[in-house]
Amino acid sequence: MYRGGPGQWAWLLHRWSGVAVLLFLLIHILDTGLVLFGPQVYDKVVGLYTHPVFRVGEVGLVAAVLYHALNGIRITLIDFYPELTERQRPLFYAVVSVFVLLFLPTAYLMLETLLW
Amino acid sequence: MAELTAAGGRTRPAGKLELYAWLFMRVSGVVLLFLALGHLAIMHLLEGVDKINFAFVAGRWSNPLWRFYDWFLLALALVHGFNGVRVMVDDYVRRPGLRVFSLVMLWVLTLVFLVAGTLVIVLFQVPVGG
Amino acid sequence: MALVYHQHEVVIVGAGGAGLMAALALRGRDVAVLSKLHPVRSHTGAAQGGIGAALGNMEEDHWEWHMFDTVKGSDYLADQDAVEILAREAVETVMDLEHWGLPFSRTPEGKIAQRKFGGHTKEYGKEAVRRSCYAADRTGHMILQTCYQQGIRHQVKYYNEYMVVELLVESGRTAGVVAVSIADGQLHVFHAKAVLFATGGFGRMYEVTSNAHALTGDGVAVAWQAGVPIEDMEFFQFHPTGIYRLGILITEGARGEGGKLLNGKGERFMERYAPSMLDLAPRDIISRCIYRELREGRGIHGQGYVHLDLTHLGAKVIHEKLPDITDFVRTYLGIDPVKEPIPVQPTAHYAMGGIPTDMWGRVVVDEKNKILPGFYAAGECACVSVHGANRLGTNSLVDILVFGRRAGRDIARYVGENEYPPLAPHAGEATGERLARLREGRNGSGGRAESVADLRETLQREMMEKASVFRTSGLLAQMSEKLFELRQRFQNVVIQDRSTVFNTDLMEALELGFLLDVAEATVAAALARSESRGAHFREDFPQRDDQNWLKHSLAYRGADGKIEFKYKPVTITRFEPKERKY
């Protein structure tokens, strides 16, 4: 394993979170497509999503999108303001911090009903 | 000295494709930031999956603005995501034949999903009195 | 193994500043540049301080002043007709470099910036002048890059990682070279009308040196083995400020910007030795002064070093003008030169001597300047002689470029006028057999197997002790015996690596052979010269002796292996020898 800096890990995560979100999106297009077959079919399938396994997966999805979005902003900022390259490490830590700040309460709210 | 490899100064002319693709990723990213995070916030935080059912969708899509919002999100995310994978294919798939095949498949898939998703959003009829 | 045959009108050996400049002067012709290192790894890239030229961009300056300083700096041993060319052509050479893209540092008006350097003065010695054109403290790096880049532009043909091991001379004419391609061990014969050697220096014969590992005097030794004499080998310059123990150079530019040398008592000791030039006196003088201070117990904490103090220059000057040396000092010593002085000691730096040439880079083989047709030399491996007994800072970069180019121009003329000389049918085969013996461990006369590293380390240590800054006949005689012993032991060297692929073990063995050659010539010439002049200081003959020694030495290897000398007069045109005071 090459011992790269934070940028390397940021990129790996960005890449695979993007792929994960894309896969979800494809599934989501298919399941939403079921609305064309009427309420019985749709409600039955979508009802599966209330299963705890899916609930946890859903939190994972939110994490992936959130991280990908925040890091995407970091990259876009650096791209349009090359002088920010000098601050790439702090920027990465900012992404991580904002991620934690937003993700923890969100995850709590989303899983709240499961916990009770 | 002996040349052990051929991978050198070969260039693949790209016109402005790579430039626009790169720019698109950033612009669509920023738009997606609002669309996708907004969507997630509404669906998974304010509402919660247990509230999502046929009636909910029907209610939402009775407003064309929401239909447009969802379609726009779908289209943008699809193209953004597929372009992302296209870049990955360029990075990882080295065998020329396999590469072309992967890229073609990718575009076919994108088109299929885009058309399918669009059809769903356009064709969906809100049941009378629903 | 069969030899691979090539034919090129011109073969240039060495891709440092001198070789590349010659190649550029020959662009459009059938030229091959052979180098044992990739061109951008050449040691020209390590030069820091600058290139001297009387541009007069910052204050009044004239090439005559530059010429005078060079002659005086050489302790009057330089040939003044050659120095005149150096000083005059320096200006256009610097302009050429600028036009080719060299990113010089600039003055506020956008001209090439210049700074002070040791021994460079205005009005024939009045005070220091700003003459050194620089690109921060990586002038050599930029020169090497710029020349290499232009070479790419003009499609110069490079043979990289080819090590030249033999010069082919057929019936009094140069016919080519024999080289090993390092990557696969294949032996190649290059048949050529003209050959230029630009193989750089040989500081690696000393233990503490600013020179790269690759600087082992290959070209000088190979030429010597082909019967060419070598000139002025007794003059080897020690640069006063190498990083303690490591020998890594701290450019004179640091003193040019105002850095001071301090001894263990905190005194600026150069005030005592060179009251007008102080820390910017020439290198031979400062190196001796440092050794004196050390001998008399005034090193820092009684150790073998003094301090180079830059702390008063302030962070801005240090970071802007001396960024690389700041990096070296931080990396290797963990010291911040903005806050702390740097421990320094003299370091083996530059060979004034080398393959004798005339002003067109043509190699001459006797005291009457008889030419060996088709053989040229330029750069540090050559001796024109523009540096005489001591080179001034910034003058080597001028030398390699001015005379590299002149050699290139004359080669263009020569190859236009001449056909390929005949090549002996078995050229290179004896060399091939010798290398194969070495590689296969069939070397030696059956004595104890010797290791290259042990012999080299002994050589370097002993040369440092016995033939460096201060010399006596006793020490030199001991060194001479030591070299005889090392030469014997070298016959029994056995290397471990039997492979043909990138065999650096074999290369190091060959390089040790070259180092032994140049060391023998150095010691013999130093023993012969019973005077002190420039970098050659004999404690038993501390005075300069113009009566007997205002002449160049030419060392020949006799048939019996003994070294013999001939002497050649110094050309004096404008400046009569005077006592040298700063």
Add this chain to the structure above:
Amino acid sequence: MHIRLRVKRFEAGKDREPYWSEYGLEVEATDRVLDALHRVKWHQDGTLTFRRSCAHGVCGSDAMLINGRNRLACKVLIRDVGDHIAVEPLRGYPVIRDLVVDQSAFFRKYESVQPYLVADGEPPARERRQSPAERERFDDTTKCILCMACTTSCPVFWPNPEYVGPAAIVNAHRFLFDSRDTEKEGRLARLNAGDGVWRCRTIFNCVEACPREINITRAIGEVKKALLLQKG
């Protein structure tokens, strides 16, 4: 101090797979890793093969993977890497032997960006003028010693040796932002190609690897921006 030095070995045309050799030796904490390699080569195993020349970080010969990172062996001190040291050849180019890789493809990429000044018209008798600010504009990228550490640390390059790579871009930048150069278009077009500058994903490994502390990603960003703002 005592260290354990492991070196990944391979000889083209002889070995099928790389293997590791391990050496124990005494060194000073302030020695360079290059010194340790030399000590092994000179006193333990003469077959150990690597490139080196200047020994102080200016010639670019001895970039290699040291404890998982690209470094110059002559610019890393033992105390910076500890007493367990693992050394491997740079990734992504064919290994010729041990730590020596084939550089030819690397230099072909470098050459492809026209790494030389092109200035139209007859040069003036004296120097072309350039203000200190104009000179400063490209200072950072003039420092490159072509050591290959950046390109071979780039995760985009590893699977895709066609990527022109940070080192070539750095050297294109050196001329793109030189006020004297007049050949911007050709160079920009080259970098706009499919294997050009757009392959860079802002990973910053190159910056961390560069022994000359060049802000490579910034240079790449500036080239991207120049392409973006280019007319036509």
